[in-house]
Amino acid sequence: MKRINLTRHFPYHNADVYDLIMDINAYPQIYPMVKQVRVLNHLPTHKDIELELNIAGPFIPGGKYQTSRVTGISPRTIQVVGLKGPLKVLNLHWTLTTPATGGTHLEFLMEYESGRGMLADLAISGVISQLVTDTLCQFERHAAVTLSPVSGHPAAPGQSSGRGGKPKP
Numbered sequence: 001m002k003r004i005n006l007t008r009h010f011p012y013h014n015a016d017v018y019d020l021i022m023d024i025n026a027y028p029q030i031y032p033m034v035k036q037v038r039v040l041n042h043l044p045t046h047k048d049i050e051l052e053l054n055i056a057g058p059f060i061p062g063g064k065y066q067t068s069r070v071t072g073i074s075p076r077t078i079q080v081v082g083l084k085g086p087l088k089v090l091n092l093h094w095t096l097t098t099p100a101t102g103g104t105h106l107e108f109l110m111e112y113e114s115g116r117g118m119l120a121d122l123a124i125s126g127v128i129s130q131l132v133t134d135t136l137c138q139f140e141r142h143a144a145v146t147l148s149p150v151s152g153h154p155a156a157p158g159q160s161s162g163r164g165g166k167p168k169p
Contacts, residue, residue: 037051
């Protein structure tokens with residue numbers, strides 16, 4: 001099983017970062033690889049979603065749809081388990097903590113397996129790694145224009161500090 005482990009620090013409140021990650025219906029506007037999102041089941045404990053993706057490749061034949069179960073435990077943990085799609089195994093773990101310095105520390109762990117053998121996993125590892133990096137960069141850009149920094153962190157001109165989204169012009 002292949003693993004990708006990344007960390008990021010955001011100058012935003014933990015709950016705001018959590019809410020932004022869990023705003024699944026906004027994904028097509030934020031992430032270029034997501035064409036469409038369908039919520040198949042929305043229960044208090046989790047959401048089952050289907051993402052239509054703009055991906056394809058020799059080891060992802062017809063792999064345009066990924067169905068996953070998203071479980072959020074506000075405001076600290078989000079777990080995503082692939083139910084069906086181009087990868088045989090897909091597990092994502094987002095852990096959000098508030099360090100003493102403020103803001104939010106994000107730990108992201110992805111475990112995956114293509115189901116097509118070790119060579120296929122090796123062949124797609126660069127593509128998957130780049131996809132994860134690009135997605136986190138898109139999230140960082142979206143957070144920067146959507147969220148306000150916590151007190152003690154510099155705010156951009158015209159931006160208030162404290163919990164909540166940026167003020168509307």
